[in-house]
Amino acid sequence: MHELPIVKSIFDICVKHATANNAKKILSVTLKVGEVSDLQDQWIQRYFDYLSKGTIVEGAKLVIKRVPLVMRCKLCSESFQVNVNERRQVECPRCKGTKLAYVSGREYIVENLEIV
Amino acid sequence: MEEIRLIEVKENILSDNKSKANELRDRLRSTGTFMLNLMSSPGSGKTSLILRTIEALKDELCLGVIEADIESIVDSEKVASRGVKVVQLRTGGFCHLDATMVSEGLNVLGPQDLDLVIIENVGNLVCPAEFDTGAIKNAMILSIPEGDDKPLKYPLMFTVCDVLVVNKIDAMGVFDFDLRAFEKRVRALNQNIDIFMTSCKTGEGINSWVNWIRNELKAFSTLA
Numbered sequence: 001m002h003e004l005p006i007v008k009s010i011f012d013i014c015v016k017h018a019t020a021n022n023a024k025k026i027l028s029v030t031l032k033v034g035e036v037s038d039l040q041d042q043w044i045q046r047y048f049d050y051l052s053k054g055t056i057v058e059g060a061k062l063v064i065k066r067v068p069l070v071m072r073c074k075l076c077s078e079s080f081q082v083n084v085n086e087r088r089q090v091e092c093p094r095c096k097g098t099k100l101a102y103v104s105g106r107e108y109i110v111e112n113l114e115i116v
Numbered sequence: 117m118e119e120i121r122l123i124e125v126k127e128n129i130l131s132d133n134k135s136k137a138n139e140l141r142d143r144l145r146s147t148g149t150f151m152l153n154l155m156s157s158p159g160s161g162k163t164s165l166i167l168r169t170i171e172a173l174k175d176e177l178c179l180g181v182i183e184a185d186i187e188s189i190v191d192s193e194k195v196a197s198r199g200v201k202v203v204q205l206r207t208g209g210f211c212h213l214d215a216t217m218v219s220e221g222l223n224v225l226g227p228q229d230l231d232l233v234i235i236e237n238v239g240n241l242v243c244p245a246e247f248d249t250g251a252i253k254n255a256m257i258l259s260i261p262e263g264d265d266k267p268l269k270y271p272l273m274f275t276v277c278d279v280l281v282v283n284k285i286d287a288m289g290v291f292d293f294d295l296r297a298f299e300k301r302v303r304a305l306n307q308n309i310d311i312f313m314t315s316c317k318t319g320e321g322i323n324s325w326v327n328w329i330r331n332e333l334k335a336f337s338t339l340a
Contacts, residue, residue, distance in 0.1 A: 115121050
């Protein structure tokens with residue numbers, strides 16, 4: 001359910017940038033979404049289509065790039081990729097430390113727009 | 117044929133809510149109001165914990181409560197009956213509160229007269245974790261009947277909270293809840309989280325929880 005306010009935010013960003021660039025139409029929108037997010041791609045597109053009806057955004061295709069979860073060990077500074085489904089037993093592969101910080105994986109970014 | 121242009125945007129989708137949440141925190145610092153966002157699944161004891169907290173603190177602090185429910189107002193009626201300021205936000209189907217909704221609730225309460233505001237977020241372990249409400253600290257409840265596997269299923273919630281209240285410990289004997297395994301799972305996600313064991317039914321552990329609030333308030337007012 002929380003897809004809707006997030007999609008509204010994506011929609012607003014698209015309209016703002018398309019208008020500022022005198023676009024007639026938006027062809028595609030590339031999003032960068034961290035793997036930790038539980039947003040479902042198909043729902044994002046459905047809500048987006050619903051919101052964009054009758055606007056310059058109508059018909060735009062969402063391209064969703066998933067950003068892998070990367071963590072950094074606070075002890076030895078090693079950065080490493082983590083399988084989201086195995087997050088429960090994460091430890092540093094180099095020093096076995098468990099004090100970790102997020103490097104990436106929680107992004108919600110509108111990367112770019114393709115317009116005409 | 118029209119030329120296709122690519123515009124670099126690189127704008128954070130949730131930055132709007134995040135900046136509203138930061139504004140709200142500035143406002144709370146200026147009025148010296150500590151706001152706590154309480155999250156959990158439905159039925160884990162949010163309202164009961166709030167009632168216990170009110171009981172313990174109402175003589176020393178001015179309290180306010182922001183209640184969020186998709187439909188009903190039963191929780192706010194319970195809280196109002198204890199003589200504290202309460203505002204009910206009906207989210208109308210939304211599964212979480214965001215900073216704008218909380219800000220409106222706070223306007224109704226009038227934060228300038230309040231030391232502590234507790235937000236009872238919508239009962240849900242998923243969406244509220246994604247949205248910064250503007251609270252100073254985030255708290256969650258996990259009750260014993262829900263099971264010790266919840267950190268595996270809802271990792272983000274356990275990651276974003278500063279404090280975890282394990283409620284209904286009076287029911288420990290009835291359920292196969294492995295407390296050690298649970299704590300290990302929680303710590304793997306969030307090393308520094310404070311954990312309290314309570315029973316809102318018997319009152320066990322409530323003192324330690326309330327002392328945590330007192331200490332946080334003290335730290336907050338020294339900084340503010």
